[in-house]
Amino acid sequence: MIIHSASFIQCSASLKQCPDPVKPEFGFIGRSNVGKSSLINMLTGFSHLAKTSGNPGKTRTINHFLINESWFLVDLPGYGYARVSKETQRTWGTMVETYLRKRSSLKAVVVILDIRREPNQGDLDLLAWLKGYGRRPIVVLTKADKLSRNQSRQRAAEIRARLEPVCATGAVLFSAKTREGREEIWKAIREATEVDSLPGRRP
Ligand code: GTP
Numbered sequence: 001m002i003i004h005s006a007s008f009i010q011c012s013a014s015l016k017q018c019p020d021p022v023k024p025e026f027g028f029i030g031r032s033n034v035g036k037s038s039l040i041n042m043l044t045g046f047s048h049l050a051k052t053s054g055n056p057g058k059t060r061t062i063n064h065f066l067i068n069e070s071w072f073l074v075d076l077p078g079y080g081y082a083r084v085s086k087e088t089q090r091t092w093g094t095m096v097e098t099y100l101r102k103r104s105s106l107k108a109v110v111v112i113l114d115i116r117r118e119p120n121q122g123d124l125d126l127l128a129w130l131k132g133y134g135r136r137p138i139v140v141l142t143k144a145d146k147l148s149r150n151q152s153r154q155r156a157a158e159i160r161a162r163l164e165p166v167c168a169t170g171a172v173l174f175s176a177k178t179r180e181g182r183e184e185i186w187k188a189i190r191e192a193t194e195v196d197s198l199p200g201r202r203p
């Protein structure tokens, strides 16, 4: 995948504020601090594009990044961040759910899970929503560098079994540190859409 330009366009606090839905886009979602912003940076090769942080709850709005002047990657706020009020959690939940349900230009949703952790109710609810809205997720198990190869494989099988009722697709092992899984995610993104304008596709 050749990325020649990537730039931050805007952050939006609601679906209404998002850019006109005239370009295809791909959403990145997962639990707070799981590594969504790091994944976007690694995928694009622009390491400071999305702001990352050791403190959970960094991304609080719907953030659009324009890639190759023709499509968007969208960094979404993390869910299940305990240290914000229930009220704020509800507001984020409604914002993200509305976006996932209604965004007409959304082509695929990358759901990011920490390979070391058991998927929780928030993860399962998210996948069940997506299923209900007819959106096929691309599941990514991140921070694979924290485990040995054998442990990673074993965890991947356990997580897949746990997700089975809400998600039939496989999962990609990924690490923002080692770049493992980068090409596989691009492939899944390409397959999830029939967009001809994606980079890497020659006319
Ligand atoms: P919020 O926006 O706060 O929800 O977080 P996020 O999901 O965008 O996570 P972010 O990309 O900011 O990363 C959170 C922390 O995890 C940072 O300290 C990253 O350096 C670290 N991290 C992310 N991906 C990886 C990875 O693949 N391997 C390792 N070892 N650390 C990672």
Ligand code: MG
Binding pocket: 036, 037, 038, 051, 052, 058, 059, 075
């Ligand atoms: Mg973030």
